[in-house]
Amino acid sequence: MCTGSCARFIGVSLYPLALTSIICNILLFFPGWDVKYAQDGHITEEVKYMGGLIGGGVMVLIPAIHIHLAGKNGCCANRCGMFLSIAFAAIGVAGALYSFVVAMLGLTNGPLCKVALIWLTPFKDREESYLNNKDSWFICTSPENIVEFNIALFSTLVAVSAVEVILCAIQMINGLFGCLCGTCKNGSKEVV
Template sequence: MCCSVGFARSLGLALFPLALCCILANLLLLFPMGETSYIQQDRLASYIWYFGGLGGGGLVMLIPAVSFTTLGKCGCCWNESLMMCGSALAAVVGLVGSGYCFVMSGFALVQGPQCFTSFGWTYPFADQGGRYLLQPETWSRCLQPVHIVEWNVTLLCVLLGLAVLQFIICLLQLGNGLVNAVCRPCCYKQEYSLNA
């Protein structure tokens, strides 16, 4: 059981920097190239306002991170089983949060940025189904904000990668928590019957 708790704590410690990076990446998306005028004029891509990184990959992910790192030790095996069940539930919350971050980032990436083109403010890549990602020569359609396509693609790809890592970590703890919650009482009964 100590190994399981230690494993869960290490997973929780790994989630903290990932969650902070998600929050940072999402905040950077709100201020293209460090400019505040675009958020004031509502010139950001619509999916960025769903806060996939800030909410799902960031704040929601702090729930399993805190849960995993604060797993305590107690003398009662049944309490330890309940504790591992709780960590499994926290892992499910983490799976939902990382999934939300991944989906929103994916939608934002496929939609492309809102930018000023020769036709005014529009989504020049929205009807391409993400093909613009493989055609960097078309990115110059966006005149303002400068380098907005590179900015969005980089940060959204970072969010996608972080969401995948978070999902894997939470999936590992879900398995760890369920196995220990189910197997620990059985092992405890066998130990008790052997000692008796």
């Protein structure tokens, strides 16, 4: 595969991943599908870091656009464009890693929820993970199904950001080859 075609494939693949990351982060602001928790400030701390919105979303979406445009002709015709795609892919790696770390923290610490009459993060700093002990989830009384809600969305963010890191890292290598090699042969016509 030509380096430009690879860049185009990676750029197009990053679009839905970045969009998924943004949507997951926005949904995390509405636990129990209700606005009142966000208005009252009863949101899990890791949601406020906006790893999915900023890191896996915007910091991947902007590089995705440039990477896609660098390979738009389907062949590596622009050494400078491929060189810049390395830098943009590095920004994408940084953003996706930020999203990954924040999502892992969100999974590890668990949700902010109402336990009896107090809002707290009941699963934080426990020796045994709440993820393996579904019987302990009942202590969160409000918002309804908050543990499942957080696990589903933070797990999605972990998976999406891991794929984003891999794709952006591949583009860094691809961009290096495109920058060094410069051209692909299309039949007997060489593209410069």
